[in-house]
Amino acid sequence: MDSGRRGKDLRIGDPERERAMRLLGEHFSAGRLELAEYDERCRQAAAARFGSELDGLFDDLPGPLPSGELTPAATRNTPSPAKIAMAVGAVVALLALVLVARQIGLILLIPALAIIFFTWRRR
Template identity: 50%
Template structure:
């Protein structure tokens, strides 16, 4: 470490984290054994000034702690959508078509029931919905699982 800027200046948590990270790299490179790493880590935790922190790294090559700049923020993890929340546009075309046909069929059944006097036609949209779920429902679940697997891989 060349010259420490303002060795009497107090340090904060970000400088201690930077120093501990640098010590970890020295440990993984084999420059420090586990006991010496523990001793130096304790000195880093107890250090109050830049000079005290620089003494820990006096006999070590780079990397050294970074003074005055906070460590980079960790990348935000992408939170997956809840399993029940699926956008309408993510649904398969067959399911969107059958959903769009339901109100039309229901209105048609009401008109047919009123004009002919046969009210059981009102059940046709519900029967169609059950039929559509039986035909296309399992494919939709399979498509959703495949899409979720692709998202998790990337």
């Protein structure tokens, strides 16, 4: 159900809070915030539930607002086309190995799957 909230008054999650704290850290590094201000704003960002609460932390700071740039689609990790091609090629090679060299293919299947898994997870 829609309670009439629109735009920046939508609920936020951890990725939005983390982005706001990262932006606050950049302002702190640039000397725009003192340590006490930075600490207080980070606490408020960690406790924020709505985008408008995060935007209020940046009212007197230059630059983009944290809620203005982060969308749910931007938070998803999508594999690159190279990773997809590698995975498809590896599956085809493993199937060919199992079909052609039956017993040795089955023995080599487990280490090959482990290599593929750890290569896929590496960023």
